[in-house]
Amino acid sequence: MTTTLNSVIKPRTEDSFAITFAPLSLEEIYAKADDPANGAVVVMSGMVRNQTDGQPVVALEYQAYEPMALRVFYQIAADIRSSWSDVKRVVIYHRTGRLQVGEISVLVAVGCPHRGEAFAACQYAIDTLKHNAPIWKKEWYDGLNGQLSSTWVSINACEQSTP
Template sequence: MRLESRDRGLDDSLVITLAPLDVAQAYALVSDPAHGAAVVMTGMVRNQTAGRPVVALDYQAYEPMAVTVFRQIAVAVRQQWPTVGRVVIWHRIGRLSIGEISVVVAVGSPHRAEAFEGCRYAIDTLKHTAPIWKKELWADGSGSWVNIGNCLVEDVSASGQRHP
């Protein structure tokens, strides 16, 4: 399943998908001749948590709400760093093996500071607010769900106006 949402006129790419994520495509989407910076952040499945061997992660999401949260994040990035161009926020769901990319966040901007700061804000906010859950699957056959922060969702238009 692939859900995609685009903000009005901003051409962001905001996706929840079962398919592998293409980092080169994310880079291409945020690249712009007027920009001097494109920052692409990837999150990958690592082989351990706190020294305990992990064999895979199982991601689940409340997909329509997750895309709404992604849209809010993109709007907030532009409110804080107005020179930012397109924003890419992609997250996989389903079972992912060690080394697979689970999330891609990319931001383009005329200058590197805004691109780095916007990208960091986007991934940090996603991790604390998006309704995406992961279950760590351990080498011994057991698994445990990892808690995320509170999911606070508001309808924020591309203009930054809040809607109840």
């Protein structure tokens, strides 16, 4: 699957995408992915964890180039439908701003008649988002003598899985 941003992809009305400062709701995202034809809704919830490589993390701060990030989300949905034609709904929401440990930073949900395709499409969506979307995070660490330190990290540093 190739993701290109040269052409403008229009989102389908049954799908939903957002970059937001507001807290994310599992229930809301699940409801947006639900459809009477679904046999499965797979939801991936990315959360702020309390450590990275053994270093204590106290918060993450996310920034995004929203217009391009949304175009990447639209392309992900189009790619999903090229590989898994039964997919009924694709939902991708990502937060920006400073998030505390335990807060949800990203929710991806895929509704589909069959669980196998729903799992595969959801994994493709999060892996591709992390690889292609212009979203950056700053990791805030509890440093020496109570001093906070931070480092910007591109989220595309992860490996991408292919279907």
